Amino acid sequence: MDKKRGAERVQPSRTTTVTPQPTSKRGAEQHKVDLKGHSESWMRNHMAVGKNALTKLLGTPIATVMTVAVLAIALTLPGFLFTVLSNVQNLTQGWEGEARLSLYLETSLTDEDADRFSRTLLLRDDIAAIDFISRSQGMLEFKKYSGFGDILDAMNDNPLPAVVVLLPKSRLVADLGIMRAGLQALPEVNEAVLDLEWLQRLDAMLAVAKRAVFVLGVLLGLAVLLVIGNTIKMEIESRRDEIVVSKLVGATDAWVRRPFLYTGVWYGLLGALCAWLIVQVAWLMLETPAQELAQLYRSQFQLSGLGFSGSALLLFMSVLLGWLGAWIAVRRHLREIEPS
DSSP, X not given: OHHHHHHHHOOOSSOOOOOOOOOOOOGGGGOOOOHHHHHHHHHHHHHHHHHHHHHHHHHSHHHHXXXXXXXXXXXXXXXXXXXXXXXXXXXXXXXXXXXXXXXXXXXXXXXXXXXXXXXXXXXXXXEEEEEEEOHHHHHHHHHHHHSOHHHHHXXXXXXXXXXXXXXESOOOHHHHHHHHHHHHTSTTEEEEEEOOHHHHHHHHHHHHHHHHHHHHHHHHHHHHHHHHHHHHHHHHHHTHHHHHHXXXXXXXXXXXXXXXXXXHHHHHHHHHHHHHHHHHHHHHHHHXXXXXXXXXXXXXXXXXXXXXXXXXXXXXHHHHHHHHHHHHXXXXXXXXXXXX
């Protein structure tokens, strides 16, 4: 009974409720990488890989110089031909001996009427210059150069018409044809003659030259692609064990591929810079003789190099070919290297 009473006296006065405390997050649960942090990390990684690729190229100067020299020679030829073609086009645009349009006026017009008509043509925006040859002036020149002066003196009337020689501003064949048709329809004009034969020959030669430069550029671009691809292939073979170890520890193909891509980009950039320098030096050597030749013909023509657009195009295409050659080589040979 005493034990029972003792057990009944020992009763808890109140019920204690224990509230569970939230556990603190530890380790990776505390870090959330936002887009900005991810992009900064991606940028730092690419900068480090690119710097490391350049350092490795500089660590083997003889092999790097030989490869860059081959690339520079392959890139110099299309760059030099491109500048030659550009200078030829600039030279032909500055010629005063462009296509001329000759208007043979009606013989019923007097020299005063023909001269008044030629002055009205000066108001047109598509005409650069006008040369008027009156009927009397034409007769004098014809007597002088034909050798039939006595026969022409016996004639009472002058059969020759007044001639207006026009220098159009446009050199496009289509524009010149439209201009000739419009002038032919004028009542004062008997016949409009446009000499396009030499201009068409010149345009045809320039078109052939453009196509030849394009084909040569494509072939040499393929040569650059093969040279860089073969160089990257040799580097992949030399680093086979390193690639195998990297894949064993979980490296992805993108991570393994990245250094080789930057190596191809550096090859393309260095080759383009050397090619640009060679082209500029070549034009500096030709500048003085070209100016002396232009002065003999009283021309203000000056040689121009690649310029900003040509230089930018050379650098862009070379870097693109370097990246593409490296990507093809890595994509083809990286699959063959797998941990056994």
